[in-house]
Amino acid sequence: MTEVNGSASPADVHGTSDLVVRMEGVNKWYGDFHALKDIELSVNRGERIVICGPSGSGKSTLIRCINQLETIQRGRVVVDGHDLTAGGKNVDIVRQETGMVFQQFNLFPHMTVLENCTLAPMKVRGISRAEAEKTARKFLERVRIPEQAEKYPAQLSGGQQQRVAIARALCMNPKIMLFDEPTSALDPEMVKEVLDTMIDLAREGMTMLCVTHEMGFARQVADRVIFMDLGEIIETGTPKDFFGNPKNERLKNFLGQIS
Amino acid sequence: MPLIRPFGFNEFWIIVLAAQWTIALSAIAFAGGGIGGLLIALLRVSDTKWPRLIATGFIRVFQGTPLLMQLFLVFFGMNIFGFAINPWLAATVALTLHASAFLGEIWRGCIEAVPSGQREAATALGLRYYNRMRYIILPQASKIAVAPTVGFLVQLIKGTSLAAIIGFTELTRQGQIINNATFSPFLVFSTVAAIYFVLCWPLSVLARRMELRFSRATAR
Ligand SMILES: Nc1ncnc2c1ncn2[C@@H]1O[C@H](COP(=O)(O)OP(=O)(O)O)[C@@H](O)[C@H]1O
Numbered sequence A: 001m002t003e004v005n006g007s008a009s010p011a012d013v014h015g016t017s018d019l020v021v022r023m024e025g026v027n028k029w030y031g032d033f034h035a036l037k038d039i040e041l042s043v044n045r046g047e048r049i050v051i052c053g054p055s056g057s058g059k060s061t062l063i064r065c066i067n068q069l070e071t072i073q074r075g076r077v078v079v080d081g082h083d084l085t086a087g088g089k090n091v092d093i094v095r096q097e098t099g100m101v102f103q104q105f106n107l108f109p110h111m112t113v114l115e116n117c118t119l120a121p122m123k124v125r126g127i128s129r130a131e132a133e134k135t136a137r138k139f140l141e142r143v144r145i146p147e148q149a150e151k152y153p154a155q156l157s158g159g160q161q162q163r164v165a166i167a168r169a170l171c172m173n174p175k176i177m178l179f180d181e182p183t184s185a186l187d188p189e190m191v192k193e194v195l196d197t198m199i200d201l202a203r204e205g206m207t208m209l210c211v212t213h214e215m216g217f218a219r220q221v222a223d224r225v226i227f228m229d230l231g232e233i234i235e236t237g238t239p240k241d242f243f244g245n246p247k248n249e250r251l252k253n254f255l256g257q258i259s
Numbered sequence B: 001m002p003l004i005r006p007f008g009f010n011e012f013w014i015i016v017l018a019a020q021w022t023i024a025l026s027a028i029a030f031a032g033g034g035i036g037g038l039l040i041a042l043l044r045v046s047d048t049k050w051p052r053l054i055a056t057g058f059i060r061v062f063q064g065t066p067l068l069m070q071l072f073l074v075f076f077g078m079n080i081f082g083f084a085i086n087p088w089l090a091a092t093v094a095l096t097l098h099a100s101a102f103l104g105e106i107w108r109g110c111i112e113a114v115p116s117g118q119r120e121a122a123t124a125l126g127l128r129y130y131n132r133m134r135y136i137i138l139p140q141a142s143k144i145a146v147a148p149t150v151g152f153l154v155q156l157i158k159g160t161s162l163a164a165i166i167g168f169t170e171l172t173r174q175g176q177i178i179n180n181a182t183f184s185p186f187l188v189f190s191t192v193a194a195i196y197f198v199l200c201w202p203l204s205v206l207a208r209r210m211e212l213r214f215s216r217a218t219a220r
């Protein structure tokens, strides 16, 4: 897809590198509590990363540093060539290029599904309502709920709400999608419809970082699986190595517990 | 004209008419306090420290002192700073500041009652402070705010009676004036109280209804 961008000058580093996320020596504290310890992580364009680990190990904190919902105290986070630690405009740019899906959906309850999907494109990107609605309907179609566009979030099931949340993020045409336990708040029968949507997205080549304990999903789509514990990245590997041949004791324990 | 006249329909009507000044004072203070309160509430939830501190200080001062002292300080303060003594202006300014502080604190609570996930989702979509507030946070906070705001309006209407002490002729002061002429304090002040009640009671009922409706809506 990058060859389309033929007019970009060599100085235009944004969007031309294959490295989309780079975390270098990232440290984060909540007060005295050391939540992220010397995190090193690079994500290439089109890569699918699954992050797992026990509750409280810093998974959410880590992915929230990528769109600066959390600020870090030490280290560097660079997203698509934009150094977040430099602050200012970079943060706005990165947030526009990064979609996020939350455990609790976080749809805007006072807006219809369609309004949820069109607000940011209109207010942030300055797209016309007609165009934003066209895009929104396209993505609602893709997450297979085009008929719910005029409803309010409370009228939808959990699985439908989460698919709206995915569509809402996609409407901003992001380069990276972050998922923070997107199926953990769902009734079991609705997990699949959300995972299927995510699998579709992965097939289309979206760069994805997913915090999830859905190991079937990890096996099926992940290029790399990351295990975190106590604020550290303990082990990284392809799904095959990660599940078939885990090295770290804590990871073995963890895999024993969740399977 | 005799020194003491009886309390008749004329006197009753004069008191009723004075209610318009109570209503006017309440309305101006409420409108001004609405604007001031929104500003205070927004400063209070600001990401930067200084606006937050200033707003907090403002709220604490007005919450920690009697309304009567606030009226006195504005009334006499104006005089010191070279303005002519003007009960109307003093009462309006003092009550507006008072309402700004209280509404600011009420609305801060309502803004903070909007789940943090809403702000996070909006931020993650690239919406900046102004758009986040305008389209996401304030519409949700205002639903929560209706009942306590009407509740405060009732307090404010009753609070305007203190303006009588600095010589502003509203309902209470008109009652005092009529009482000085008729010497029927019980009759006069029953009338005054009844008019306050007629103004405030429907609002209290409304506030309670909205509170009920809201708690039912959130319980779902
Ligand atoms: N806002 C916060 N203030 C203080 N501590 C926090 C905050 N957010 C998270 N933490 C702590 O940081 C640790 C990591 O949290 P989190 O990243 O949410 O873990 P995970 O997503 O892996 O369950 C936890 O111990 C949590 O209690």
Ligand SMILES: [Mg+2]
Pocket: A059, A060, A061, A180, A181
């Ligand atoms: Mg988490």
